[in-house]
Structure formats: structure tokens, C-alpha cells
Amino acid sequence: MTYIAKPKFQHPGIKKNALGYSHRDYEGKISTLCAGCGHDSITASIIEACFELSIEPHRVAKISGIGCSSKTPDYFLGNSHGFNTVHGRMPSVLTGANLANRELIYLGVSGDGDSASIGFGQFAHAIRRGVNMTYIVENNGVYGLTKGQFSATADRGSKSKKGVTNTDNPIDLVGIALQLGATYVARSFSGDKKQLVPIIEGAIRHKGAAFIDVISPCIAFNNHAGSTKSFDYVREHNDAVNRLDVLTGRDPIEIDQDPGTVQIVEQHDGSRLALRKIDADYDPHDRLGAMTFLQKHAAQGQIVTGLLYVDPEADDLHSHLNTVERPLNRLGAADLCPGQSVLDKINASLR
Amino acid sequence: MSQQAPLSSVNDFVVRFANVNGSGSASANELFARAVLRHGVPVSPRNIFPSNIQGLPTWYEVRVTEAGHLGARGGGTDLMVAMNPQTWDNDVAGIVPGGYLFYDSTKPMPSSKFRDDVTVIGVPLTAITNSTYSDPRQRQLFKNIIYLGALSALLDMDPKLIEQLIGEQYKGKEKLLSSNVHALHLGRDWALQNLKCPIGLRIRKADKVGDRIFIEGNNAAALGAVYGGATVCAWYPITPSSSLAEAFTNHCKKLRHDPDTGRAKYAIVQAEDELASIGMVVGASWNGARAFTTTSGPGVSLMTEFIGLSYFAEIPAVIMNVQRAGPSTGMPTRTQQCDLIACAYASHGDTKHVLLFPEDPAEAFEFAAAAFDLAERLQTTIFLMLDLDIGMNQRLCRPLKWDDAKQYDRGKVMTADMLEEGRDFGRYLDVDGDGIPFRTYPGTHPTKGSYFTRGTSRDRYARYSEEGAVYADNVQRLLRKFQTAQDMVPRPLQANAAKPTKYGVIYFGSTAPAMDEAIGLLEARGHQLDRLRIRAFPFHSSVASFIAEHDFVYVVEQNRDAQLRQLIVNENGIDPVRLVPILHYDGTPITAQFIAASIGTHQDQIKVTPLRKAVS
Numbered sequence: 001m002t003y004i005a006k007p008k009f010q011h012p013g014i015k016k017n018a019l020g021y022s023h024r025d026y027e028g029k030i031s032t033l034c035a036g037c038g039h040d041s042i043t044a045s046i047i048e049a050c051f052e053l054s055i056e057p058h059r060v061a062k063i064s065g066i067g068c069s070s071k072t073p074d075y076f077l078g079n080s081h082g083f084n085t086v087h088g089r090m091p092s093v094l095t096g097a098n099l100a101n102r103e104l105i106y107l108g109v110s111g112d113g114d115s116a117s118i119g120f121g122q123f124a125h126a127i128r129r130g131v132n133m134t135y136i137v138e139n140n141g142v143y144g145l146t147k148g149q150f151s152a153t154a155d156r157g158s159k160s161k162k163g164v165t166n167t168d169n170p171i172d173l174v175g176i177a178l179q180l181g182a183t184y185v186a187r188s189f190s191g192d193k194k195q196l197v198p199i200i201e202g203a204i205r206h207k208g209a210a211f212i213d214v215i216s217p218c219i220a221f222n223n224h225a226g227s228t229k230s231f232d233y234v235r236e237h238n239d240a241v242n243r244l245d246v247l248t249g250r251d252p253i254e255i256d257q258d259p260g261t262v263q264i265v266e267q268h269d270g271s272r273l274a275l276r277k278i279d280a281d282y283d284p285h286d287r288l289g290a291m292t293f294l295q296k297h298a299a300q301g302q303i304v305t306g307l308l309y310v311d312p313e314a315d316d317l318h319s320h321l322n323t324v325e326r327p328l329n330r331l332g333a334a335d336l337c338p339g340q341s342v343l344d345k346i347n348a349s350l351r
Numbered sequence: 352m353s354q355q356a357p358l359s360s361v362n363d364f365v366v367r368f369a370n371v372n373g374s375g376s377a378s379a380n381e382l383f384a385r386a387v388l389r390h391g392v393p394v395s396p397r398n399i400f401p402s403n404i405q406g407l408p409t410w411y412e413v414r415v416t417e418a419g420h421l422g423a424r425g426g427g428t429d430l431m432v433a434m435n436p437q438t439w440d441n442d443v444a445g446i447v448p449g450g451y452l453f454y455d456s457t458k459p460m461p462s463s464k465f466r467d468d469v470t471v472i473g474v475p476l477t478a479i480t481n482s483t484y485s486d487p488r489q490r491q492l493f494k495n496i497i498y499l500g501a502l503s504a505l506l507d508m509d510p511k512l513i514e515q516l517i518g519e520q521y522k523g524k525e526k527l528l529s530s531n532v533h534a535l536h537l538g539r540d541w542a543l544q545n546l547k548c549p550i551g552l553r554i555r556k557a558d559k560v561g562d563r564i565f566i567e568g569n570n571a572a573a574l575g576a577v578y579g580g581a582t583v584c585a586w587y588p589i590t591p592s593s594s595l596a597e598a599f600t601n602h603c604k605k606l607r608h609d610p611d612t613g614r615a616k617y618a619i620v621q622a623e624d625e626l627a628s629i630g631m632v633v634g635a636s637w638n639g640a641r642a643f644t645t646t647s648g649p650g651v652s653l654m655t656e657f658i659g660l661s662y663f664a665e666i667p668a669v670i671m672n673v674q675r676a677g678p679s680t681g682m683p684t685r686t687q688q689c690d691l692i693a694c695a696y697a698s699h700g701d702t703k704h705v706l707l708f709p710e711d712p713a714e715a716f717e718f719a720a721a722a723f724d725l726a727e728r729l730q731t732t733i734f735l736m737l738d739l740d741i742g743m744n745q746r747l748c749r750p751l752k753w754d755d756a757k758q759y760d761r762g763k764v765m766t767a768d769m770l771e772e773g774r775d776f777g778r779y780l781d782v783d784g785d786g787i788p789f790r791t792y793p794g795t796h797p798t799k800g801s802y803f804t805r806g807t808s809r810d811r812y813a814r815y816s817e818e819g820a821v822y823a824d825n826v827q828r829l830l831r832k833f834q835t836a837q838d839m840v841p842r843p844l845q846a847n848a849a850k851p852t853k854y855g856v857i858y859f860g861s862t863a864p865a866m867d868e869a870i871g872l873l874e875a876r877g878h879q880l881d882r883l884r885i886r887a888f889p890f891h892s893s894v895a896s897f898i899a900e901h902d903f904v905y906v907v908e909q910n911r912d913a914q915l916r917q918l919i920v921n922e923n924g925i926d927p928v929r930l931v932p933i934l935h936y937d938g939t940p941i942t943a944q945f946i947a948a949s950i951g952t953h954q955d956q957i958k959v960t961p962l963r964k965a966v967s
């Protein structure tokens with residue numbers, strides 16, 4: 001792609017957030033993805049979430065693997081550092097980056113091939129370690145970038161564009177994330193921005209491993225009849241268990257439904273999640289219950305979406321490692337080097 | 352008894368302890384080596400621990416060498432301490448004629464189990480132990496100290512020096528201290544009363560150790576990482592590198608916790624595999640921390656995709672490769688210098704990487720610390736090329752030194768202030784002509800200096816581009832940067848022969864002590880050689896000039912394919928005929944005998960028909 005500078009002119013009446021930034025300040029380069037690709041909608045939701053949360057764009061590190069999905073960090077938060085790493089290895093790079101500087105916000109973007117196929121191991125281990133991050137999988141059931149081969153999230157029995165039926169069992173990343181101890185787990189749909197934006201906001205505000213599986217249809221290779229990741233199929237089978245609102249600062253809580261169905265969850269940083277129940281049986285604090293619920297509904301062909309699990313008391317890898325508050329990348333020789341006097345003692349003990 | 356006269360030697364012999372792994376022998380054996388050092392006599396010990404042989408054998412070979420030859424001597428054992436019944440036959444066979452066999456004589460053994468050309472020394476170790484101790488664990492541990500006591504009498508060692516060492520080891524643990532000293536004397540007294548002491552092999556006090564220290568290369572490299580300011584370590588266990596990461600962990604626990612809060616000024620992650628280890632290193636370095644991983648050959652193979660990313664996207668990374676015999680699992684507990692090509696050109700596409708070759712633990716410490724400066728200055732992968740021989744054996748070396756005035760070289764990093772001043776930031780812009788661009792850390796400035804890091808081709812301002820000219824411009828700059836590295840890495844060290852000579856020898860790493868000793872042997876045969884010890888890749892210009900100044904240069908290395916020689920030929924365009932490979936690759940450490948014999952044979956041929964004429 002060639003570099004296209006966007007016009008800097010902004011309308012004076014344009015909406016600004018608490019930092020005085022407009023939407024434009026959260027945008028990136030122009031997308032080179034296929035028009036109508038689900039991934040672009042997710043990009044828009046990320047921009048919206050960061051705008052709404054009044055995040056300083058440059059305090060976000062955007063890290064991805066390889067794939068159409070992994071290209072997207074170039075298309076949002078143009079003033080953030082981004083890192084398009086190698087296929088399937090975003091989680092390890094993000095983990096290392098996070099260890100180096102605990103003060104930034106870490107946004108990991110990946111695809112279903114990137115995370116469930118080649119990078120399944122790294123996905124699992126980053127979750128296990130409780131890395132403080134928002135890990136988004138833009139899940140289309142295929143390898144978009146390499147032209148439509150099945151990925152490991154493709155449902156058994158779903159048909160490829162060329163008419164081949166997938167005979168392998170699918171990997172449900174949400175189920176795995178729950179099992180491996182992710183402390184914020186959600187599923188959403190690229191076509192449902194209303195649901196997705198607050199889910200991303202909650203994840204960014206979450207301290208710990210937050211995982212979001214976003215079904216994101218591939219217009220070019222997986223949006224036909226027989227696919228279980230097409231726009232039509234997902235709309236028909238979407239089973240949302242709740243609706244989320246993220247309340248920051250002193251936002252009054254508006255409850256426009258039966259108050260009994262709204263649950264307020266306060267996270268570490270003081271942000272509050274207002275969860276409006278849709279499915280009365282669903283309890284997002286019950287990890288085991290969530291796993292059973294998901295499996296039951298998957299067996300019925302339903303795609304369960306919403307905030308599926310949250311542990312507001314979660315902690316992260318830095319707390320496990322008991323690292324200092326100051327980012328490690330800011331420590332210098334005076335902090336790190338014990339000096340010759342200590343070396344003298346070490347030498348003496350080695351004689 | 353034998354027709355062969357028993358060996359007689361003072362401060363110059365090889366003792367080999369044959370033990371069963373897990374019997375607690377390691378600390379007793381190390382105590383023996385240190386006790387010899389306390390006599391002012393240098394030793395060079397080596398652990399030999401096959402990875403998959405019945406009976407869990409381990410051997411600890413101690414070369415006692417007043418002359419200070421720290422390479423392996425080779426050529427059999429002078430005194431075998433045979434404590435492993437499973438390896439008995441081989442152990443007995445490995446004794447030189449006239450040598451000594453020390454064994455536990457509690458159970459009678461048929462005479463066919465012995466040799467008549469070695470002196471057999473039986474001590475009823477089990478009987479002595481069992482009559483003194485009832486606890487099985489104590490029996491096992493003290494048996495080792497009892498044999499040490501007996502050896503001290505047989506070799507005429509000063510027991511006070513051993514007691515002193517035990518005293519230092521168990522300082523504040525009076526009960527353990529006195530019971531160890533008691534066990535020592537049990538063995539010693541038994542030997543003095545029942546055997547002819549001393550035997551022909553003896554330790555005599557000397558003054559040849561000086562202020563040198565006794566340390567494993569992996570431990571020294573780990574300290575180098577602490578001193579060099581590493582804050583992130585991600586690793587996956589693999590022999591012979593695991594003890595490096597473990598040593599780093601131990602040093603950090605002692606040296607890197609905030610005294611007020613108790614919190615850690617480091618993060619160590621045991622990753623799920625080597626892909627993740629190097630990924631974390633790349634991520635942490637990208638974000639401005641000093642990060643490293645430790646591994647061995649198979650791990651390097653797994654890391655190669657990331658190494659290409661580090662090279663092309665210009666992200667610092669330090670990889671400490673403790674080499675072992677490959678390919679594949681090869682001989683995982685044996686030493687080789689066999690990953691030079693794999694590391695120098697690791698990854699797909701056109702890539703080249705900096706390699707550092709320490710010769711001993713002291714250099715391992717220095718180079719490990721320097722690796723972080725180099726990685727950040729050059730914004731690329733730096734390999735610290737250790738091997739099992741240096742890494743997992745204690746080696747006598749000069750004390751570790753640190754200049755307290757030294758600041759870390761964090762390389763070209765553009766700060767928020769510099770950006771504010773309006774400095775032009777192009778992530779891949781060669782501003783100084785040295786091929787090294789500026790980078791920014793993520794989170795530096797709200798509107799300036801951010802860029803998108805990728806392994807894909809891009810222009811000087813980090814903008815995606817597949818233009819041929821843009822790609823070529825970038826990879827040519829990378830080559831320029833590699834040339835810049837030549838003058839930054841440790842220079843080769845040259846030592847000339849006493850008399851002018853047309854012949855030279857190039858060597859590196861753990862071959863150094865054997866090479867130093869071999870020079871003496873060769874001189875005794877009338878062969879004079881100038882020496883050049885290479886300490887890094889890319890090669891400094893002095894390598895080419897050294898070769899130009901000599902008719903023939905031997906290249907001594909511990910691999911089959913003459914990998915250093917290949918690199919020299921390839922990178923410096925040298926006529927291969929001028930470089931004679933001397934190759935040792937059976938997994939044992941190279942010896943002076945081997946080098947002297949191989950080079951000597953060549954030199955003798957040259958004397959018969961000058962090769963210069965033969966080829967011209």
C-alpha cells in the first residue's frame with residue numbers, strides 16, 4: 001500500500017473526549033482489507049472504545065501476528081507504536097513487551113489461524129500466565145490472507161467456498177481461555193458494534209488476561225451458504241446472554257430496564273461494568289457454569305455472545321513476579337548493576 | 352604385581368572419580384579440586400555425564416597441573432577412584448599403565464576384575480561408613496567424604512586446608528561442619544594406618560594459583576547478564592544451558608531486589624518453548640528493556656524465524672548459546688563448537704549475525720555484559736557462543752572485574768525531548784553513515800516518533816513498501832551496519848612465536864587452553880607458530896592481515912565441517928588452500944596432544960616438501 005496522509009482539517013463542532021481528542025486522533029492508516037471485511041468493523045470498534053475511554057493513543061502498544069486480521073493495527077491508533085510480529089507469535093512478543101514496561105496498555109490482535117492453528121500454544125500460555133492485555137481474535141474460520149483455507153476454528157461440517165466440507169473438530173478459543181484461567185472472557189460479532197465496543201472497553205480496563213473472540217466474517221472466502229462464520233449464519237445463531245455498559249468516572253447509571261436484571265461489577269481501576277442480563281440463567285462469575293453453558297449451546301448450534309466471564313479481583317503476571325512498580329525499561333546501571341564491591345565478595349567466595 | 356613401575360609424579364597427574372549420579376559425590380569431588388587449589392596448585396576439572404547410559408554414571412576428572420594447563424590432558428587416568436560398579440570394567444581399562452586404582456574393598460572382588468599393571472588401593476569404605484553411621488542418607492554422603500580423607504593421605508595433602516574449606520562451606524552450621532571433619536579423618540586415619548602413604552602421585556604446596564577464581568562459565572555469563580543490566584530473561588530448559596538461566600535467577604534473588612519494598616528489578620519467565628523465549632526477548636527489547644535467552648543448538652533452530660525478524664526489523668536480542676554436539680539431539684551432554692554457521696547465518700533470506708567467542712568464564716562474564724551494549728548499539732541479535740566445556744565446568748580464571756564508572760550504552764534512542772526539538776525521525780534512516788538508525792521506545796511522545804514495526808519491507812520512514820530500490824537500499828544499509836560491527840566487537844588477540852615464522856594458527860573459544868599448551872609441545876618439536884585467537888564475528892580486518900602475513904594458517908576448531916574456516920573463507924574471500932583445518936569433533940574437549948600431533952604431522956610434511964612449491 002502507499003502512504004496516504006489524511007487531511008488534518010477537523011470540523012470545529014466535532015465531538016471530543018475528556019482529553020480533547022476527537023475520533024480522528026484514534027484512527028490509523030487507510031485499511032487495505034477487502035471492502036466489507038468484518039475486521040474493519042472491529043477496527044472501528046477499537047477506535048470507538050479507545051475514544052470513549054479517553055485513552056492517550058501513544059500509551060497503547062498494538063501487537064499482532066500475521067494475517068489480514070493482524071494487519072489491522074496499522075489502521076487504528078496511528079500515534080501508537082505497533083508491531084506486526086511473526087505468524088502465531090504475538091502472545092510471546094506481547095508478554096515480553098509487557099514485562100519491559102508495565103505502564104502501557106497492551107492490545108494484542110490476532111486471527112483464528114494465528115491463534116488457534118500455528119499459535120495455539122502461545123495463545124494458551126499467555127492466557128495461563130495472566131499477562132495484563134486485551135487479546136482480540138478476529139475469527140473468520142479461515143486463513144484470509146492465504147486465500148481461504150480452513151482454520152482450526154472452522155466448525156465441523158461447514159463448507160468452504162470451493163465446496164469442501166471440514167471434517168476436523170473446531171477449537172473454541174473462548175472455552176480454552178476459560179479453562180486456562182483468563183479473567184475476562186467475551187465473545188462478540190463484528191457486525192454488532194453496540195455489543196462489541198463496551199466489551200473492548202471493559203477488557204482494556206481489566207487488569208489481567210482479557211480475551212475476546214470476535215466472529216468476523218471473511219467477505220472474500222467465508223461468507224457463503226454452508227459457512228458457519230458468514231454474516232447471515234452468525235446473525236441467525238447469535239445467542240447474546242447479556243449486554244454490557246462500561247461506566248467510567250462519575251457517569252450516572254442509567255437503568256432503562258427492570259433493575260433486577262442489571263448487575264454492577266467494579267474492576268480494579270474503579271471502572272464499573274453494568275451488565276444487563278438477557279439470559280436470566282447466565283452468571284458471568286461462574287467459570288465452570290460458563291464452560292458448561294457454552295458447550296451445551298454450541299451443541300445446539302448457537303453462538304453464545306456477551307461478557308461470558310469476569311473476575312474483577314484478578315491480578316497479572318507482574319504481580320506473580322513481584323516486579324517493581326517502575327517499568328523495567330527505565331531502570332539504569334545504578335538500579336541494576338551491583339558494582340565492583342559485590343564482585344569482590346563474589347570473587348572471594350570462588351577461591 | 353606388575354612389571355610396570357608405579358607412576359610417580361608431583362602436581363602433574365589426572366584423577367578421575369567414577370560415581371553414580373545422585374550419590375552426593377559432586378560436592379565431595381569439588382571439595383577435592385578446591386583442596387588442591389588451596390595448595391597453590393592449579394586444577395582443571397571436567398564433568399562427564401552421558402545422557403542415556405545404564406547405571407546413571409557421572410565422572411569427574413581432575414587434571415592436577417602445576418604448569419597451569421587448563422585444557423583436558425587426554426590419554427587415560429593416572430588415579431581412578433572407582434565408585435560405580437556398573438562402569439567398573441571400562442573404568443579399570445581407562446587407567447594408564449603404572450597408574451592407580453582406588454576402590455571400595457568392603458566386598459571381595461575376583462582377581463580377574465583387576466589389572467596387574469596398576470597399583471590397587473582397597474579401602475573398605477562401606478564397612479567404615481556403616482560401622483559409624485546408621486542413617487542411610489548420612490551413610491551415602493559421608494562415604495564420599497571418607498574417600499576424600501583417604502585420598503588426602505595417599506596424595507600427601509595437608510588436611511588442614513581441607514578442614515578450612517569444610518569450615519567455610521558449613522560456616523554457622525557447627526554440627527554439619529564437625530561431622531564432615533570427622534568423616535574426613537575417619538578415611539584419612541584408616542589410610543595412614545593401613546596403607547603405604549603417600550603413593551607415587553603427590554600434591555606439594557606451590558604458589559601457582561594466585562588471585563584466580565574457580566567458576567563455571569554459565570555462572571560467570573549469568574553474572575555478566577546481571578552486571579550488563581539484563582532485566583528480562585525468557586528461557587526453555589536444555590542442557591547445557593539451563594544452569595545459566597538458573598544461575599541468573601539465583602544471582603537476581605540476591606542482588607536485584609529493592610531493599611525497601613523487596614520487589615524484583617527483573618522478570619524471568621520459563622517459556623513454553625524456544626519460540627516463545629525469543630519472542631519475549633524480542634518484545635521486551637522492542638520496548639526498551641535489556642533481554643536475553645539461554646539455549647543450545649536445537650533451541651537456536653527453533654528461534655530462527657524470530658532471529659530474522661530481529662535482524663530485519665532491527666530489534667536487539669541477546670542469545671546465549673551453550674553449544675553441545677549436534678545435529679539433532681546429537682550428543683546432548685558432550686561439547687562441540689558446532690553452531691557457528693547455524694548462528695552466523697540464522698534465518699531465511701540474507702542474514703548475518705554477531706557472534707562472540709569467550710575463551711573462559713572471565714571472558715564469558717565480560718562478553719555477556721558487553722552483548723547487551725552491542726545489541727542495543729547495533730539493534731540486532733548478538734550470540735554469546737559458549738559451549739559445554741566452558742559452561743558446565745569450573746575453570747580457573749582471572750577474577751571478575753567491573754568498572755564502576757561504566758554507563759550502559761543504550762544505543763541510538765530518540766527521546767521525547769529530541770522529538771520535541773524537531774529532530775527528523777526516520778526509523779530506518781541512516782543519519783550517521785554507520786548504518787545504524789535511531790529508534791524510539793513505545794509510549795515516548797503523544798504525536799511524534801511512533802512507527803509500525805514489521806518484518807515486511809519498508810522505507811526509511813518505516814512505511815510499507817515493496818519497491819525494489821527501497822528494499823535494496825534497506826538491506827544494503829544493514830550490510831553497512833554489519834561492517835560497523837566489525838570495529839565494535841572484541842578484537843582478535845595475537846601472540847607471536849619466539850622466532851619469526853611463516854606459519855600461523857587461528858583458534859577460538861574453549862580451544863584456548865589446549866592451544867596454549869600445544870604451542871609449547873610444538874616448539875619442543877621445533878615448530879614455531881604465530882597465534883591469533885578470534886573473539887568475534889564479523890571478523891576484524893586483522894584476521895585477513897594475519898592470514899596474509901603467513902604462508903599457511905591452521906584453523907583449529909571443535910566441529911567436523913571446519914565452520915570457522917568456512918566463515919573466514921566466505922566472508923574474507925580467502926583462498927581455502929591457505930587455511931589448514933584441524934578438527935576435533937568426538938564430543939570430548941580438544942586436547943593439546945591432539946593439536947600438537949595434528950599440526951606437527953602437517954609441519955613435518957611441509958619440511959619434507961615445501962607446500963608452497965607443491966601447490967604453485
Ligand SMILES: Cc1ncc(C[n+]2csc(CCOP(=O)(O)OP(=O)(O)O)c2C)c(N)n1
Pocket residue numbers: 066067068069070087110111112113114115138140142143144145146151
Ligand atoms: C511461518 C509462516 N507460515 C505461513 C505463513 C503464511 N500465512 C500468512 S497469514 C496466514 C493465515 C492467517 O490466518 P488468520 O490468522 O486466520 O488471519 P486472517 O487472514 O484470516 O485474518 C498464513 C498461513 C506465514 N506468514 N508464516
Ligand code: SF4
Pocket residue numbers: 032033034036037038039068069140144145217218219220221
Ligand atoms: S480476505 Fe477475507 S479476511 Fe482478508 S481482508 Fe478480505 S475479507 Fe477480510
Ligand SMILES: [Mg+2]
Pocket residue numbers: 067111112113138139140141142143144151
Ligand atoms: Mg482467519
